[in-house]
Amino acid sequence: MKTIPCAKPTILCAAAAAASALLLSSCSDDSGAKPSPQAQQKPNILFIVIDDFGLDQLTSYGYGGAVPPRTPNLTAIAKAGLQFRNAWAMPTCTPTRATFFTGRYPSSTNILNAVVSTDLANSEISPYEVTLPKLLRTQGYTSALIGKMHLTGSDLGTAANLPYGHQTMWKLGWDYFDGYLDGAPYPIDTRAGLATVAEGTYKCGFVSNTTMDPVNGADGGACYFATGSCESITRSSDIVTPGRSCMERGGIFDPGQSCQGARPGYIDFSAQNGYYTGEFIQSWADGTSRKVTATDPSARGYRSTMETDRAVAWARGQSTDTPWMMSVGYSAIHAPLQVPPLSLVSESTPGRNDNLLCSPASDIEGAPGRITALIDDHIVTNLMVEAMDKEIGRLLVELGLATWNGDGTLNYQPEKTNTVVVVMGDNGTYVNSVKFTAPGRFDPTRAKGFPYQTGVSVPLLVAGPIVKEPGREVAHQVSSPDLYQLFAEIAGADVKAGVPANRPVDAQPMLAYLTNPGQGAIRSLNFSEMGTNFTNPASDITPQPCVVEAANACFTIFPNKALCEDQSGVWYGAGSGLAGVPAEGFSQCGQVLSYRKALDADDAVDVLPDSQKAVSDGSYKLVRLNRKTYTVDTANPVNSAYVENRNTDELYRIDMAVPDPTLDRSGSAIATGSPTITAALDAQAQQAYAALKAEMDLRDRVAAYNYSYDSLNCPGDGNRDGVVDQKDLDNWMELSRLNLHEGVAQSSWYDLNHDGKTDDADRAIIQANLGRSCKLTVAG
Missing domain, CATH: 1.10.1330 (Type 1 dockerin domain)
Structure with missing residues (x-):
């Protein structure tokens, strides 16, 4: 037999091996001769994590709302592989991402919510865990983490929860890290990089044109770059908004001015600007590290593009003799919502050429009780999703896993590669981006941050040469920790041998779903949870209340007004500017609830639970909430006082059907009870509740044990x-x-x-x- 030569053996030909070392038919004939050494190499693994991206966004699942985003490349991956319909994440980012790399539920690690600077390191991945990159290293893999992953504390202030500093990812097992410590892009710089301009002048981060903003806009000016160069840009048929064009290229626009020999001092490259800057931390296998700030030309551009560029650069530098796993975290579509470069969006996409989309004229002034700018948010979300989808397609093409067809569509044939591609969302879509119209009719009031279906049902796509009968949909339940087991199985690593027997992981096997089209359900119960991280008492920052009205939730997580408003929230802390709120702000949500009840006795906002858990058998779902309760004093809200924490159980029927799933909406529960359900149920529901409650009680005991460890x-x-x-x-x-x-x-x-x-x-x-x-x- 002759082995057909391939240009890039580790990516385009070679064999695909899981545990059984399947051989790649496209690189050999059928004569039975021994395969080449390259054909026996373990498969590479490309793991793509999308931020705040739920099932509601995707037409490949039969949803997407009345105006879905364009995702041809994600659809191509789904058609070329498997699409899991009942995949759950945790309700928020850090807990989910930690499950990927530890195989453990959040209450097993005390990583219960998104890590912020005021949390203790005790609520972060421990360096003593057998993390996924450590486990894969036993099989010869090298591992990289690119972009956003939000697994650790930050280097803000004294870096109080970052014990190993910029070497943290290396200490956790990754051979290379080129990404962010931050949980999201910084807020949009509404000064557009101009230190002499008042905040709020340019709400989308770039200088408007005069049609968008006759007062502050400009149709020409100087575009300065971090490299030191400058270029004059004038409005034309090709460049409708010079300020936006400059920002898209990584520059700062000086409106109405010409390029100067020396850059003016008010041009501020140090300020981050939403999706158009980043602070990258890089660390290498020898333990060295460095920080790339927003003043560096390589840290300026559109995030989805910068994340793709960095992933391609690392993968292209890998030896053909060593298998790799690369985890790429796209920041999109996490808030702040910000328009992407025009070049990444089709001419025919609604909103692409809308010059008023980022105009002050599009504002809907809001006060407590009103959801603002919802139409704009949905349009910008669609643009961001399409841009990210385009970059995911480019990632596959530039890694040699696919090509572009003549019409611009993706030609992806994973059976001709030696790379398994896995794509998953880290939690459901955030409130203002949720597709609440048909098809889908998802629930924005129970989205990211809640264990309801809109908050935890996420896309999971798997493609690669080991997938039998691609194009299938798997209806069985899987959970985010299961990916730890899947990646280990693909690499040939033995989880039981690699992880201490007295502390087994929560992950369940998944590989059989790929290799056996008839595989029955492996996981009998799906589980999701979030809670409250350990707070650092040494911090001099005190979070104050923020209300996200679209979710009817009040919480005290954010330390300042900017972060609250960045998440479409109403700030009730210091400097809120709201009539009747003390200058120093409220300190807890009971005060906020009293204040709002005084304005509207029917106000629906409630306190975000301290702990939220959900367990499902696929048909029935039990949600358990534990939240603080407060006295209500509408006459003097500051007198509201904490009473106690209370449990509430809610039992639902669920079905992720197409086109409109049966969701766990408010008011749709079969029964509720505090602390547990005592109402009579029919026999089937009673049997389901008994099993789900037993699992939930176990998870409560696990959480309590580990929290007090x-x-x-x-x-x-x-x-x-x-x-x-x-x-x-x-x-x-x-x-x-x-x-x-x-x-x-x-x-x-x-x-x-x-x-x-x-x-x-x-x-x-x-x-x-x-x-x-x-x-x-x-x-x-």
Whole structure:
């Protein structure tokens, strides 16, 4: 037999191997001769994570609303592989992303919500976990993480929850990292990079033209670049908005001015501007790292494009002899919603050529009780999705996994590659972007941040040479931790052998769905949860209330007004500007609820639960909420006081049918109860509730056990190996010398008393418990 030569063997030909080392037919004939060594190489893995992107957005699933975004490349991936209809993520980003790389539910790791700068490192992935890149390394894989993944704390201020600094991703197992520590793009710079301009002048981050804004707009000016160059741009038939054209190219537009020999001092390249800048942290296999700020030319451009460029650059530099896994996190479509470059959107896409889309004339002034700019948000969301889809297509093409057809469509034949491509959303769509019209009719009041279907049902696409009978849809339930098991199976890694037996993962197998079209359900119950991270008491930042009216939710997560408003929220903290709100702002949501009830007795806003869990058998779904309750004082809202936390159980029927799924909407519950359901149910529903409640009660016990692990159940066992020993003292010693502030190490996994410091008090806890053995799991 002759082996047909291929130009790029690791990407285009070679064999596809899972556990059984399937051979790639396109690179050999059928004569039975031994395959080449290249044909035996393990498959590469390309893992694409899309931000705030639920099932509601996609026509390939039969949804998309009345005006769906254009996603031809994601559709091509779905048609060339498998589409999972009942895949769940966690309700918010960091918990989901941590499940991918640890195989554990959030309550098993205490990573319960999106990590912010005021959280402790105890609510981040521990370096003592057998993370996915560590597990794949046992099979010869090299791993990279590109773009947004939001697994760690940030380097803001004293970097209080970033013990290993910019080497954190390397410490967690990745050979290369080129991405963001931030959870989202920074807010849009409404000064458009001009230090002399008042904030709010240019709401979409670029200088408007005079049609959009006759007062502050400009039809010509100088476009300065971070490289030091400058170019004059004037309005024309090809360039309708010079300020936008300049921003799309990474520049800052000086309206009505000509290029100067020396760049004017008011041109501010240090300010981040939504999707058109980034601060990239890079780290390498030798432990070195560096930060690329917004002043660097390589950190200016459109994020989806920069993320694709960085992914392509790394993958092209890999040896053909070493299999790789590359995780690419696209920032889109996370807020802030911002128009993408015109070049990434089709001429015929609604809104592309709408010059008023980012105009002050399009504003709908809002006050408490009104959802603002919803039409614009849906249009901009569609534009951003299409732009991201175009970049995902380019990623596949530039990696040699696909080509462009003459008509611009994607020619993707995964059976001719040696790369498994997996695409998944990290949680449901955020409120103002949810497709609430038919087909789909998803629920924006129960979207991202909630364990209801709109908040956790996400796309999961898998394509590659190991997929049998591509074009199938898998109806069985899968959960985000299962990807840990899937990637291990593809690489040939043994999870049971690689992970300590006394602390097994929550992931269930998935590979059989790819290789066996007749595979029955593997997971009997699906589970999702979010909660409250450990808060750093040493932080001098105090979050204050923010209300997202589209979700009817009040929460105290954001430390300032800008972040609240960036998420389409109404700020009730310091400087809110709302009549009747104290200058120092409200401190908790009970005060906000009292204030709003005074304005409207029927106001529907409620407190975001401290803990939210959901479990489903595919037909019935149990949601359990635990939230703070407060007294109501409409006459003097500041007097509202905390009463207690209460549990509420809600039982629903669900079905992700097409075109309109049966969702767990408000008012659609079969039964509710506090703390549990006691109402009579029919026999089938009662049987389902009993099974779901048993699982939910177990998950509550697991959460309670792990939340109290450091303080009660096993004080001193910072590495979670079930024993307090010399390893714990050695680990404490290392971390107590890192990330010092005023001579003391800040938060780490050995901050055992959770005071924001890794100090002698924590060492004393270890010494007092030396020799202690502890259980690591809670029995079912």
